Amino acid sequence: xxxxxxxxxxxxxxxxxxxxxxxxxxxxxxxxxxxxxxxxxxxxxxxxxxxxxxxxxxxxxxxxxxxxxxxxxxxxxxxxxxxxxxxxxxxxxxxxxxxxxxxxxxxxxxxxxxxxxxxxxxxxxxxxxxxxxxxxxxxxxxxxxxxxxxxxxxxxxxxxxxxxxxxxxxxxxxxxxxxxxxxxxxxxxxxxxxxxxxxxxxxxxxxxxxxxxxxxxxxxxxxxxxxxxxxxxxxxxxxxxxxxxxxxxxxxxxxxxxxxxxxxxxxxxxxxxxxxxxxxxxxxxxxxxxxxxxxxxxxxxxxxxxxxxxxxxxxxxxxxxxxxxxxxxxxxxxxxxxxxxxxxxxxxxxxxxxxxxxxxxxxxxxxxxxxxxxxxxxxxxxxxxxxxxxxxxxxxxxxxxxxxxxxxxxxxxxxxxxxxxxxxxxxxxxxxxxxxxxxxxxxxxxxxxxxxxxxxxxxxxxxxxxxxxxxxxxxxxxxxxxxxxxxxxxxxxxxxxxxxxxxxxxxxxxxxxxxxxxxxxxxxxxxxxxxxxxxxxxxxxxxxxxxxxxxxxxxxxxxxxxxxxxxxxxxxxxxxxxxxxxxxxxxxxxxxxxxxxxxxxxxxxxxxxxxxxxxxxxxxxxxxxxxxxxxxxxxxxxxxxxxxxxxxx
Numbered sequence: 001x002x003x004x005x006x007x008x009x010x011x012x013x014x015x016x017x018x019x020x021x022x023x024x025x026x027x028x029x030x031x032x033x034x035x036x037x038x039x040x041x042x043x044x045x046x047x048x049x050x051x052x053x054x055x056x057x058x059x060x061x062x063x064x065x066x067x068x069x070x071x072x073x074x075x076x077x078x079x080x081x082x083x084x085x086x087x088x089x090x091x092x093x094x095x096x097x098x099x100x101x102x103x104x105x106x107x108x109x110x111x112x113x114x115x116x117x118x119x120x121x122x123x124x125x126x127x128x129x130x131x132x133x134x135x136x137x138x139x140x141x142x143x144x145x146x147x148x149x150x151x152x153x154x155x156x157x158x159x160x161x162x163x164x165x166x167x168x169x170x171x172x173x174x175x176x177x178x179x180x181x182x183x184x185x186x187x188x189x190x191x192x193x194x195x196x197x198x199x200x201x202x203x204x205x206x207x208x209x210x211x212x213x214x215x216x217x218x219x220x221x222x223x224x225x226x227x228x229x230x231x232x233x234x235x236x237x238x239x240x241x242x243x244x245x246x247x248x249x250x251x252x253x254x255x256x257x258x259x260x261x262x263x264x265x266x267x268x269x270x271x272x273x274x275x276x277x278x279x280x281x282x283x284x285x286x287x288x289x290x291x292x293x294x295x296x297x298x299x300x301x302x303x304x305x306x307x308x309x310x311x312x313x314x315x316x317x318x319x320x321x322x323x324x325x326x327x328x329x330x331x332x333x334x335x336x337x338x339x340x341x342x343x344x345x346x347x348x349x350x351x352x353x354x355x356x357x358x359x360x361x362x363x364x365x366x367x368x369x370x371x372x373x374x375x376x377x378x379x380x381x382x383x384x385x386x387x388x389x390x391x392x393x394x395x396x397x398x399x400x401x402x403x404x405x406x407x408x409x410x411x412x413x414x415x416x417x418x419x420x421x422x423x424x425x426x427x428x429x430x431x432x433x434x435x436x437x438x439x440x441x442x443x444x445x446x447x448x449x450x451x452x453x454x455x456x457x458x459x460x461x462x463x464x465x466x467x468x469x470x471x472x473x474x475x476x477x478x479x480x481x482x483x484x485x486x487x488x489x490x491x492x493x494x495x496x497x498x499x500x501x502x503x504x505x506x507x508x509x510x511x512x513x514x515x516x517x518x519x520x521x522x523x524x525x526x527x528x529x530x531x532x533x534x535x536x537x538x539x540x541x542x543x544x545x546x547x548x549x550x551x552x553x554x555x556x557x558x559x560x561x562x563x564x565x566x567x568x569x570x571x572x573x574x575x576x577x578x579x580x581x582x583x584x585x586x587x588x589x590x591x592x593x594x595x596x597x598x599x600x601x602x603x604x605x606x607x608x609x610x611x612x613x614x615x616x617x618x619x620x621x622x623x624x625x626x627x628x629x630x631x632x633x634x635x636x637x638x639x640x641x642x643x644x645x646x647x648x649x
Contacts, residue, residue, distance in 0.1 A: 002026055002027045002048060002049055002050050002051050002062070002075065002076040002077075002161075003020070003023030003025075003026030003027050003048070003049035003076065003162065003165070003507070004023075004046075004047065004048055004049075004074040004075065004076045004126065004148075004159075004160065004161050005019040005020055005023060005046075005047040005048075005074070005158075005159060005160035005161065005166075006044065006045055006046040006047055006074060006127055006129075006158070006159055006160075007156060007157070007158050007169060008042065008043075008044045008129075008136050008156070008157045008158075008210055009042060009043065009044075009155050009156040009157055009213065010045075010155075010156045011035070011037050011043035011045075012045060012169075013033060013035040013045050015045075015168060015169060016033050016035075016045040016047040017047070018168050019047055019158075019160060019165040019166075019168050019169065020032075020033055020047035020048065020049055020165075022164055022165045022168065023047075023049045023160070023161060023162060023165050024049055025335070025507060025508055025510055026049050026051065026076075026161060026162070026507045026510070027048070027049025027050040027510075028049075028051065028510050029050045029051055030049070030050040030052075030061060031047070031048060031049045031050065032047070032050075032061055032062055032063055033045060033046070033047045033048075034046045034063040034072055036072075036129060036131060041134055042134035044129050044134075044136065046063040046072055046073075046129055047074065048061075048062040048063050048075075051360070051510060051512060052254075059097055059098035059100065060099075060100035060102060060103075062074050062075060062102060064100075064102050064103060064106060065106075066103065066106040066107055066110055067107075067110060069131065070110075070130065070131055070132050071106055071109060071110060071129070071130060071131070072128065072129045072131065073102060073105065073126055073127070073128045073129075074126065074127050075102050075105060075124065075125075075126035075127075076124065076126065076146050076161055077122055077123045077124025077125060077126065077141065077145075077146050078101060078122050078123055078124070078250075078512075078514065079104060079105060079120060079121070079122035079124070080121050080122050080249040080252065080519065081120070081121040081122070081249070082101035082104040082105070082122075083252075085104050085108060085119065085120075086104045086107075089104070089107050089108070089111060094107050094110075101122075105124070105126065108120070109128055109137070114137065114139075114207055114220065117139055117207060117221070118220065118221070120141075120520075121249070121519065121520040121521065122141060122520075123145035123146050123514070123515070124139070124140070124146055125138075125139070125140045125146040125147060125148035125161065125202070127159060133211065134211065135209060135210070135211040136157065136211070137207065137209055138159060138202060138207060138208045138209075138210070139202075139206070139207040139208075140202045140204055140205070140207075141204065141205075142204060142221045142520060142523070143204050143367075143490065143494060143495060143499070143518050143523070144191070144203070144204025144205070144494070144495030144496075144499055145495075145499050145503065145515060145518065146161075146503060147161055147162070147201065147500065147503055147504075148160075148201065148202040149161070149162065149163050149166055149194070149199055149200065149201055149202075150166070150199075150200055150201075150202060150208075150215075151166050151169065151170060151198050151199050151200070152215050153169070153170070155213055156169070157210045157215065158170075161507075162337050162504070163194065163196060163199055163337040163338065163631075164334070164337055164631070166199055167196075167631070170198065170199075173196065173197075173631060173632060174196070174197045174632065175195060175196070175197065175628070175632060176193065176194065176195055176196060177456060177460075177594075178459070178460055178463050179193055179194065179195045180195075180452070180456065180460075180594055180624075181448055181452070181460050181463050181465050182465045183195060183339055183341075183620065183624065184442065184443050184448055184451065184465075184617075184620060185441045185442060185443055185466075186440070186441060186442070186465070186492075186496075187342055187442060187497070187616065187620050188338065188339075188340045188341070188342070188496050188497045188500065189338060189339070189496070190468045190469075190492050190496050191203045191204070191468075191495060191496050192217075195338055195339050195627070196631075202217065203217075203219075203495075204491070204495045205219055205222060206218065206219050206220065207220050222475075223487060223490060223523070223527055224527060225476070225479050225480070225487070225527045225528075226527060226528055227480070227483075227528060227530045227531065228528050228529075228530070229530060232543075232546070235529055235530075235533055235543050236543060236546045236547050238525065239525070239529070239543050239544060239546075239547040240547040242519075242522045243270075243273060243516070243517070243544075244273045244276065245519075245521065246519035246521065246522045247270055247273035247274055247277065247363070247516045248273070248277050249516075249519060250514045250519065251274065251277060251278070251363075253360075253361045255360040255361060256282075256358060256359050256360055257359060257360070257361040257362070257363070258281065258282035258283055258284065258355065258358065258359040258362055258363070259271050259274060259281065259282075259283050259284075259362060259363040259364070260283070260285075260351065260355075260362060260363070260365065261283035261284065261285050261308060261309065261314075261316060262285065262301050262304075262305060263285070263301045263302070263303065263304025263305035263559070264304070264365065264559070264561075265365075265368070265541065265544065265545060265548060265552070265556065265559075266366070266367075266368035266369075266374075266517060266544075268304075268308045268365075268552050268556050269365070269368075269517075269544070269547075269548050269551070269552065270363050270364075270365050270516055270517070271283055271308065271309075271312060271314060272308075272312055272548070272552055274314075274363065275312045275313070275314055280315065281312075281314040281315065282314070282315045282317070282358060283305075283309065283314055283315065283316045283317065284316075284317045284319060284351055284354060284355045284362070285301060285302060285305040285309075285316055285317070285318050285319065286301070286318075286319045286320075286321050286347060286350065286351045286354075287301060287302045287318065287320050287321070302318060304555070304556055304559055305318075307553055307555060307556060308552065308553070308556055311552070317354070317355075317358075319350070319351060319354045321347070321350045321351075323346060323350055325346070325575045325576060326575055326578075326579060328346065328349075329346070329576075329579075329622075329623075329626065330626050330629075330630065332345060332349055332505070332508065333623060333626045333627050335349075335504050335505065335507070335508040336501065336505075336627075337504065337631075338500065338627075339620075339623055339627040340501055340504075340623070341616065341619050341620035341623045341624070342497055342501055343568045343619060344501060345501035345504070345505050346505075348501060348502055348505040348506065349505035349506075349508055349509060352505060352506045352508070352509035352511045352513070353508075353509040355511065356509050356510060356511050359511065360510075360511060360512060361511070361512045361513075361514060362506070362511055362512070362513050362514070363513075363514050363515075363516055364502065364513050364514065365515075365517060366498055366499070366502060366515045366517065366518070367494070367515050367518035368517045368541060369541070370486060370489050370493070370494050371486070371517060371522070371523065371526040372526065372534050372542075372543065372544045373482060373486060373531075373534040373540050373541060374540050374541045375489075375540070375561075376420065376540075376561060377436065377439040378482060378485060378486075378535055378540060379535065379540060380439055381432070381439070381481065381482070381485060382482075382535060383424070384424070384427060384428065384432065384435050385432060385481065387428060388432065392429050395428045395429035396429040398428065398429075399425055399426070399428050399429055403422075403425060403426075423438070423439060424439075426438050426444070427439060432481065433470075433473050433484075436485055436488075437466050437469055440469075440489075440493065441465075441466075442616055442617060442620070443617070450596065450599050451595055451596060451599045451600065451603070452594070452595060452596065453593055453594055453596050454596075455593065456593070456594055456595075469488055469492055472487060472488045472492065473488055475487070476488075480531045482531040482534060483531050486534075499515075502515075529543060540561070545558065568615050568616070568619050569613075569615045572607070572615055572618055572619070573608075576622070579622065580604065580618065580622060583622060583625045583626065584600055584604065584618070584621055584622060584625065586598075586600075586601065588625065592625070592628065595621070600621060603617055603618060603621075604618060
């Protein structure tokens, strides 16, 4: 992958050199800047950092022009069908000087304009400058695998792969205060908003034009469900073939390529298809040491990963991670840009950093849960629907009676089930959609009100963190209840959390992560599969599991669901305890003015005593404080070495 940035409306080549340099970790193999300045024309500058994957020669360098130089592109991504597209263009008389997908993408725009987006199968964020019309065109892939941020500064438009590059162009940097409630609710801020005032994300599946000082954003793709009633055996065979085809498409690379292997069905299915396509497959698996797992009983990924590796005959590297989390966390907050409080980000970075010794491209099993209904909350929704026949007043009384009687108990194997039961109980008397939103959040409205400081509480009294989710529910109101939830997660949870930390953490290690289960053709297929084949009674990802029978060991296919994360409860108790006491002290909380110091202290004390599980809430508060220190208290800096590595085109 790569890093892109640019400005329109300002002749600021040196500024874009700085922006490009701050993205050096995204593209350590080279960098370039192209300035457009002609009398009477709108000035523009494009910047690029390159991680060479396809066509490693200088012919693949960017920013890149096409044909007569009317169009110039800066591009981050991969087109998996670029060879097919190129062949079609060549039949029409187009010629190419490189073997890169970048040149194909630019030729597609030359041929079809923005309509070419419907023909692409890939992951991307790119900007094309039209030197004839003084117009910038931007686009982001269908599901938001690659990020694209922008700021409209009134006469000047800036964009970049990461916010830290954009901040160099902003007159000032400040917190968007209503985003605090969103962040506490989800542990991240939903698109298109960010925690920075004036900085936005181009939503997944959207494109934009910037011309004559005006930005126009519009969708070019949406997921449309069209379930087809066909024999189960047909779907099982088609899913198996589609997964195989997606993996093979995404194995195209001119640099070493391997895969993550957790021992779950998603990553194992990908490794199995890789093995069917090539003789040698390199995989990486992670685990944590015994002390880090003392506070949480988790599934033994190493056990299942070894089973898969042995059955398939692939090379497996086991990494038992012992992170210096006190030193690592602030650095990863810088790389993350946005405040994102999922500890899986740390695990992702560590495994990418370990794999970087051998691999540049890594295939991941991410996306299977959103396509095929793998998360426990989908099953919880089914259970909740069976209770809707009971009057709401009775369900409310049952909740009020049971809530004070349910406790987490001591650390151990039953803590996870107790946590899930307590969350299930919380939504028992809510409407079906509100119940699902409760399952997807970490605070109730009244709990957020308690933790916010008086001034911010008053500001946000009418703020609804679920506004985007409710809008997405409204778009698919006529669909099957399960497809409604899959759609909402594909628009929010997947791009705003999972794909965000995957991109940022893999790029921090200068690696490219691809997600075959989110291949455009496989996504389209999933929308045609009847929902009862995704969640069959109590079996999640039913059709995918059936498709992998005979390919993977049954013990792997039907193992219990294991989340991808990190042992933060142990870290909060040991490694991070001094940092928490310092950064979340009453004095620090008062100085920020965002939260109520007494409630923050109560959350910490209750977590320490084991009476409440506030680990993720505390992690979120700690991450937000580190984020404020990094981005609000200090300005981003650029090393001279990185700046000197940027070439003027």
